[in-house]
Amino acid sequence: MDDARWWQRATGYQIYPRSFQDSDGDGVGDIPGIVSRLDHLADLGVGFVWLSPVYASPMADNGYDVSDYRAIAPQFGTMADFDRLVDAARARGIGIVMDLVVNHSSNEHAWFRAARASRAAPEHQYYIWRDAGPDGGPPDDRRAAFGGPAWSWVEEIGQYYLHLFSPQQPDLNWRNPALRSEIHDMMDWWIAKGIAGFRMDVIDLIGKDVDAGLYEEGPYLHDYLREMHARVLKGRDLVTVGESWSVSLDTALLYCGRDRGELDMLFQFNHIRESWDETLGKFSPLPFDLVAFKKVMNDWQALMNRDGWNSLFLSNHDLPRQVSKYGQDGEWRVRSAKLLATVMHLMKGTPFVYQGEEIGMTNVPFDRIDQFRDLETLNAYAEQTEAGVATADFLRGARANGRDNARTPMQWTDGPQAGFTDGTPWIEVNPNHGAINVAADRADPDGIIAHYRRLIALRRDSDLVVFGTYRPFAEDHPQVMAYDRRLGDRRLAVLANFGSDPVRFDVPDAMAIRGRCAIANAGPREALEGTVTLAPWEAVAVAD
Incomplete structure (x- = not known):
């Protein structure tokens, strides 16, 4: 469609620089390392990279504590390295999206x-x-x-x-016009360097009214976002993605409704919270509930069918590995990794791939607290064990939901340190890198990378996938996810078995379809009709 924005057809890829590729042997990933791996991203077909913070920082929270918004942390490289990254990525058709961390700064700013x-x-x-x-x-x-x-x-x-996070991360006072002007000027400075947009860290917190006890989605939030849009973003061909842990179906379109003049889309986490204990939190995980998961996803698709735009993701630097959380990371790792990609990428919205997701990287089996590096995990361990939680119980929760699962080094090869560094990595490499790595997966013409490449190309080339309406089926089925997409007289039907056992499924008449197999992970199908038997972790999409 002629009115498509470039980021509606594109797929994003998040890089956590500390763990992507080390170029100088100090055990920490860096910008020259990212440049050396851009061909991997170009081969996947991604349209833009969301770069977790590379600003100057004392690294209390691995860069989410910024001490200078116009400087690069020396461990990541130099500003010249950053400029080279922007140019090298652009030459491959990839934009660089900066992580805007402006709810708080470092206490060393x-x-x-x-x-x-x-x-x-x-x-x-x-x-x-x-x-x-x-x-x-x-x-x-x-x-x-x-x-x-x-x-x-x-x-x-x-x-x-x-400080809503750590004492090293004091909250900024957005009610001060001079502070807002400093931030707007800083954003202009980065835009002039040729970046493609901003991912805005915990942006729902900037509008707080402390004296009224209103912290999340405070009364000034949307005034500030509209001011930012008018002052910095309007008329520029950028993508803006806000992060909000508090947004709801009732408030989402205030951020990203077409006529709001605020943001393009949001990262919302309702589907993530479904597997957390409501009282005890993320370190007391609940079993995955497909029906609850579908309810969240379907509700958000219904909302954004008429306005706004969805972000589509299961993984990022704060979350466990998706194949371990929602799939099956043993016998059916490859197939379930492909299933998760299929059901997410074929929804309406912009998909985001987190580094390593495209090879089915898994959670890490740390069994000692000294193996963890994450500030949140270490602080929670101290608090919870002091309160009487057994160490073994806490570690079980950290292995399931801790942030370090996503932060172990990218697994490039089966060699020493997974090809990430020639030195000692800042955090241990997952011991399964001998079997799970980019080189091995890329050598398989039907590997996970190949599946992602096909999905990304399908979105880039198909108006139906980008703009078609979304309609769910079998919403209460405990093992099957089913939906279709429609645009004019064209249709795409998606069926997925979230289970390690085969399942017989009666395809609803309204979903039944004959045509061509658009993508499959367990053999092609040209029809979905009548009663079908889905193999373990089978996902298939058929277009008419």
């Missing part, structure tokens, strides 16, 4: 150093400060996402500052 030195400094107003509460303690009982109180005391000025 020059702004915060000035802010904590004097209440009279202009930068003091760039952060959120409050006097002590009536009892001399924090102004409220808000808890930080990474454990402990969300307020820290600064003796020099006799005030608390807010």
Whole structure:
């Protein structure tokens, strides 16, 4: 269709630079390493790369604590390396999308150093400060996402500052116009360097009203996003993706409705939270419930059928490996990896591939707390074991849902350190890299990479996949996911068995289709009608 935006046909690929490719043997991935692997991404067919932060940072949260928004962390390379990355990616038809981390900065940012030195400094107003509460303690009982109180005391000025994540990540005060202007100018600076857009970290938190106790999706949020759009984004051919852990079906279109003048799409996490214990959180995981999962996905597809735009993902740097979480990472690893890709990429929206997903990388079998590196995991371990949780129980939860599952090095080869580094990696390589690696998968003409390549090409070339409406079937079936896509008189039907046992399925008459097999992971089918038997982890899409 002529009015398609480039990012509607494109597939995104997230790179976690620390773990993608090390070029200098220090055990940490870097920008020159990314440049050396761009042909892998071009071969997949991805249209843009979301680059997790490479800004200057003390790395308390692996770069999500920025100390200079206009500098590159030396461990990742230089600004010249970054410029070379943008140019080399563009030459392959790939845009670079920066991770915009502006709910908070590092406590080592020059702004915060000035802010904590004097209440009279202009930068003091760039952060959120409050006097002590009536009892001399924090102004409220808000808890930080990474454990402990969300307020820290600064003796020099006799005030608390807010940090919704760690004390090393003080929240920025978006109610200050000068702070907003600094951020807008910084965004302009990166756009001038030729980037393709921004992924906006926890953007739902910037509109908070602390005194009213409104932190998530606060009253000023959409004013700030519209101001950002008008000041920086309007008229520029960029993609903008906001991250929100609090967005709901009721609020989603406030961010990305066509006429809102805010963002292009959102990362929402309702489907992720379905497998967390509501009280105990992510380190007490629940079994995967396909019916609940389908309900979330179907509801979001229904909402975005008429307005807005979906992001499609199961993996990122904060989440477990999708084949371990939603698939089967043993006997049926390859087939279930292909199934997950099929059902996600053929929905309406822009798919995002997280590094290693395209070879079916799995969760890592760490069995000691000293093997973990993630701040959230280590803090949760200290808090929960002190509260009486057994170490073995916590580690079981961390192996299922911990963020380090996604952060072990990319597995390029079966050689030492999986081809990631010539040195000692900052975090251990998954011991299964001898069997699961890019070289081995690429050598298989029917491997996972080949399947992703076909799916990405299908989206790029098919108006039906990009713009067709979405209609679910068998919504209460505990093992089968079924939907179709329609555009005019064209149709694509998708059927998937989320199970390690075969299943007989009565295809609804309204879904029945004969035609050609668009993609399959267990042998082609040219028809879906009547009663069909689906093999373990079989997924198939048929077009008429």
